[in-house]
Amino acid sequence: SIVCKELYDMWQEASHPLLSESDYMNLAYELAIRNPEKQKEIIATQRNRIKNPDRVRQFDFISRATTPDTVEQQELFRSLLEAENRRIEPWALRTLSYLCHPAREKLAVGYIREALDSLQYIQRTSDIFFPQNWTRTLLRERHSKEALQAVDEFLKENENFPELLKSKILQAMWNLQRVNR
DSSP states (O other): OHHHHHHHHHHHHTOOTTOOHHHHHHHHHHHHHHOGGGHHHHHHHHHHHOOOHHHHHHHHHHHGGGOSOHHHHHHHHHHHTSGGGGSSHHHHHHHHHHHTOGGGHHHHHHHHHHHHHTHHHHHHTSOTTHHHHHHHHHHTTOOSHHHHHHHHHHHHHTTTSOHHHHHHHHHHTHHHHHHHO
């Protein structure tokens, strides 16, 4: 699209006075997903531009989600289910958000069941607010009937699911329900 090309050109020039290093990192993630044939080049170029060592670590963690390789995406998603891979929770949530990017609807729908099945473990091994943020990130960009069906099936099969967690799922799926009903 024209907008995507303009954003790519802006990112490539890296000279816009109002954009920060973080803004360029975010642009790189989006562009890498939207341009899978250029993903490696975009990620390598952006990584070389980052000056702050902590941001390099953050970029290395999150940018893995931009890979066009679906097997790698699925492996990365499953790694986020393990507590040690969610130590820096904001990074884990950003990674999940790129794995669940709207351009990856079919694959993202496939994560729903496993992510919800792991929700009690995630609650035990995370910050108090993480389960809500996890479900919101998982479902925020979902719009398909298949996504709604996956959540509905989970809720039907888990009638005795803890109320607090169930309410987080119901809140996160509100827009998905609104679009599909």
